[in-house]
Amino acid sequence: MLNTTFLNKQFKNPIVLASGILGVTGAGLANIIKIGAGGVTTKSISLEPREGHKNPVMMGNDHFFLNAVGLSNPGIENALPEIAKLRSLTDAPIIGSIFAGTAEEFGVVAEKICTGPIDFLEVDISCPNVGAEFGRPFAYSTEAVETITKIVKTKSTVPVIMKLSPNAWNIAEIAKAAESAGADAITAINTAAGMMIDIESRQPVLSNKVGGVSGPALFPIALKCVYDIYKAVKIPIIGTGGITTGRDGIAMIMAGATLLGVGSAMYYNKGTCFSKITAEMEEFMKAENITSLEEIRGTAH
């Protein structure tokens, strides 16, 4: 019922673990498939290892999470054996996520990660919490998105997915730029820029001061981004942001998503969030006599 074809690959269900929630450890990512996800995305991997920001890097409540982890990762050379391990433990689709500071470096990391057994390459050009180091995210500019998409496409041996930011005022145009530069799919969205202030200490909660908002509060923002992008492009979309229930997932499909990225829901229901969302989606579909997600994809338009 939830079987989904995305860029010619079969997913047992449309839920994929979003990037960054569980690092790059092969055994940990394989377990995500065991507990119900249809596919997994690695943490964004850079050319060199990165420590990320100082603590505190994260806070959360019932409504949202705010993080500025700062793209900590072991670097591509150390990540590749973990991706190989992941492949040995599961047949489910693997999305390798990469991050870089320049267009050229994106090309280098893309080429390196494609030596590993990934099925798709997701290009993180939209992290909102490394601005002090790298400046504005590339995802705010159609020109930068075009340049990076073209470079990554020449180096990648697997389909390329560009991950966009809700902070771009014209996300549909950005998606169009990615599509015209050769992107095979879009992930929408990364976290939205935000901050929290501890009123007793009168200081920002995170050491980085600002971070990215994820979780339920992001859902209506993500839904509109996917809705707008679906109108603008023909390539498929991984709808990501604030999905915690089956109803959220169904709404995201109705906005036009093909796959559903789920991240922060894990912080609320670690072991059960994927099986809960898929069970709730199936329950709704049965009640409404819907036999496949194709029937409802984009129906909100």
Ligand SMILES: Cc1cc2nc3c(=O)[nH]c(=O)nc-3n(C[C@H](O)[C@H](O)[C@H](O)COP(=O)(O)O)c2cc1C
């Ligand atoms: C702690 C944390 C780390 C993240 N790291 C990454 C990352 O490395 N690369 C990336 O593209 N997105 C990263 N994200 C963004 C998520 O992949 C996702 O786009 C976002 O959290 C919205 O989905 P959610 O509300 O289901 O969490 C991170 C999110 C969180 C909460």
